[in-house]
Amino acid sequence: MRVAIQGTHGSFSEAAARWRWKEAEIVPCRDVQQVVVAVREGRAEAGCLAIENSLFGSVTATYDLLHEAFGDGALHLSDEIRLPVFHALLGVPGAALSDVRRVLSHPVALGQCRIWLDSHLPGAELVSEWDTAGSAEIVARDGRKDQAAVAPLGAGSAYGLATLAERIEDDPSNQTRFLTFTREPAPALPQGGAPIPRKTSLLLWLPHKPGMLAAALQAFAARGVNLTSLQSRPERTAPWTYRFYLDVEGAPDEPRLAEAMEAVEALVTKVVVLGSYREWNDGTAPSRPPTPPPAHRRPRPDVPLYDRRQKPEGSTITVNGVVIGGPRPVLIAGPCSVEGEEMLLEAAISVAASGADMLRGGAYKPRTSPYDFQGLGVRGLKLLGEAREKTGLPVVTEVLSWEEVPVVAQYADVLQIGARNMQNFALLRAAGRSGKPVLLKRGGGATIEEWLSAAEYILADGNEQVILCERGIRTFERATRHTLDLNGVALVRERTHLPVLVDPSHAAGIRSIVAPLALAGLAAGAHGVLVEVHPHPEQALSDGAQSLDRDGFAALAREVRTRYPA
Ligand code: PEP
Ligand code: MN
Numbered sequence: 001m002r003v004a005i006q007g008t009h010g011s012f013s014e015a016a017a018r019w020r021w022k023e024a025e026i027v028p029c030r031d032v033q034q035v036v037v038a039v040r041e042g043r044a045e046a047g048c049l050a051i052e053n054s055l056f057g058s059v060t061a062t063y064d065l066l067h068e069a070f071g072d073g074a075l076h077l078s079d080e081i082r083l084p085v086f087h088a089l090l091g092v093p094g095a096a097l098s099d100v101r102r103v104l105s106h107p108v109a110l111g112q113c114r115i116w117l118d119s120h121l122p123g124a125e126l127v128s129e130w131d132t133a134g135s136a137e138i139v140a141r142d143g144r145k146d147q148a149a150v151a152p153l154g155a156g157s158a159y160g161l162a163t164l165a166e167r168i169e170d171d172p173s174n175q176t177r178f179l180t181f182t183r184e185p186a187p188a189l190p191q192g193g194a195p196i197p198r199k200t201s202l203l204l205w206l207p208h209k210p211g212m213l214a215a216a217l218q219a220f221a222a223r224g225v226n227l228t229s230l231q232s233r234p235e236r237t238a239p240w241t242y243r244f245y246l247d248v249e250g251a252p253d254e255p256r257l258a259e260a261m262e263a264v265e266a267l268v269t270k271v272v273v274l275g276s277y278r279e280w281n282d283g284t285a286p287s288r289p290p291t292p293p294p295a296h297r298r299p300r301p302d303v304p305l306y307d308r309r310q311k312p313e314g315s316t317i318t319v320n321g322v323v324i325g326g327p328r329p330v331l332i333a334g335p336c337s338v339e340g341e342e343m344l345l346e347a348a349i350s351v352a353a354s355g356a357d358m359l360r361g362g363a364y365k366p367r368t369s370p371y372d373f374q375g376l377g378v379r380g381l382k383l384l385g386e387a388r389e390k391t392g393l394p395v396v397t398e399v400l401s402w403e404e405v406p407v408v409a410q411y412a413d414v415l416q417i418g419a420r421n422m423q424n425f426a427l428l429r430a431a432g433r434s435g436k437p438v439l440l441k442r443g444g445g446a447t448i449e450e451w452l453s454a455a456e457y458i459l460a461d462g463n464e465q466v467i468l469c470e471r472g473i474r475t476f477e478r479a480t481r482h483t484l485d486l487n488g489v490a491l492v493r494e495r496t497h498l499p500v501l502v503d504p505s506h507a508a509g510i511r512s513i514v515a516p517l518a519l520a521g522l523a524a525g526a527h528g529v530l531v532e533v534h535p536h537p538e539q540a541l542s543d544g545a546q547s548l549d550r551d552g553f554a555a556l557a558r559e560v561r562t563r564y565p566a
Pocket of ligand 2: 337506532542543
């Protein structure tokens with residue numbers, strides 16, 4: 001196998017190429033362009049290009065070549081190689097460090113040794129050469145004591161040079177990422193082996209409109225496709241416009257990436273798949289688990305995942321030591337909205353003192369009117385985090401949109417999906433991928449079947465930690481806000497293994513009947529209660545009329561603990 005590299009014998013590119021093809025016959029090339037030409041013209045069967053260094057950053061010459069090299073599909077990217085890069089300073093035999101006035105190397109290598117060169121050879125001229133090992137060759141050929149090369153240690157013995165210093169790179173973690181490619185496509189892998197993680201490199205041209213880059217990236221984020229690199233390079237013939245290079249995990253035929261690509265194609269001016277290749281794994285790091293395809297691309301299970309037949313004994317979900325779904329009812333209490341630091345702490349401390357297991361409070365509020373208080377957003381999340389610190393209570397808080405799942409998940413112990421969003425399928429999927437337990441409220445107009453199907457979305461996306469919460473449905477009755485559907489509670493307890501809670505506050509809308517409804521919910525089989533508690537309900541910015549005050553909650557908690565002793 002003839003492998004073209006940028007540089008010559010003894011270079012890091014050679015070492016990288018030999019990781020992939022041990023017996024490679026190396027074809028040295030002056031620059032990266034020539035590497036591609038050599039393979040296209042058949043002087044080599046494969047090539048190896050440095051693409052990124054961990055200290056220096058992108059190898060821009062390679063980036064600027066990618067479209068021309070791989071855009072037409074004639075060459076095939078095959079592997080990513082990550083090579084630890086240790087630099088040595090090499091001089092002619094008999095030279096001392098104090099003799100050195102000129103240091104030759106590839107500019108990327110000089111850039112990785114700035115600190116050492118500045119402190120040990122402050123006056124030396126730094127000379128950019130075509131290659132690290134090539135510089136060693138020049139130093140050997142010139143035979144001048146005042147010249148040295150920054151190169152791999154091995155290049156010293158190859159060209160008969162002495163080592164003046166070793167390990168001069170700015171950081172011991174220094175490594176360079178290479179991409180290898182071939183003229184012939186790789187033969188298909190035998191079926192049935194463990195899946196080999198792949199990466200895909202893409203090139204995007206975006207319309208110059210607000211939000212286009214974010215929209216393109218969201219196409220991947222929304223489907224749980226991990227981005228590993230993003231690089232912009234100038235569009236040379238159109239000043240101040242850019243092209244974007246993206247590396248993502250997965251291969252283009254994997255369903256999540258295929259869907260994302262479809263969305264990206266619809267959004268951007270142009271997208272080019274540069275190639276897909278084996279992700280580096282030298283065996284020292286466990287390879288990442290393969291991303292499962294989205295639920296709609298998988299076979300429908302014979303029995304729904306929520307169904308009690310899947311787990312006749314019932315599921316329990318443990319959140320920071322609090323077991324939900326067991327015999328002991330859980331009490332989740334706190335204000336409707338996080339309104340400010342003082343009120344939240346007051347509420348949190350009081351419900352903790354009364355024996356609540358978790359704290360609730362909305363930082364993002366779904367309000368019927370856009371003019372009503374919408375919550376404090378991220379500031380509210382931070383306050384919830386502080387309240388958790390102070391009280392030790394895990395936090396349940398609502399997330400309104402799939403875009404906000406990551407930020408809410410940063411602070412929440414349990415993500416609440418509210419009644420209005422029960423059938424927001426993009427949100428359900430994102431919650432499925434969040435890795436956090438999800439409290440799924442029943443929609444005010446949703447049937448039990450629809451509620452369970454919504455839970456199935458979260459389960460099917462790989463999240464087994466789903467808690468159902470009945471919070472009242474809309475009936476003809478207007479005297480109460482909603483009607484707590486106790487039939488529904490008793491029935492879902494039969495039909496699903498998932499834990500079920502009741503929220504009597506939103507069902508009632510009236511403080512005085514919250515406690516009896518809570519007890520009724522437990523009697524119907526609920527595993528716990530979620531109630532709104534405000535230190536000063538008459539001042540609440542939302543749902544004051546249905547909020548218990550601290551004494552009201554203390555009385556309810558006492559009653560529950562008496563009726564259901566541990
Ligand atoms: C809430 O819990 O404050 C809330 C808005 O609930 P629901 O989605 O049940 O209306
Ligand atoms: Mn509320």
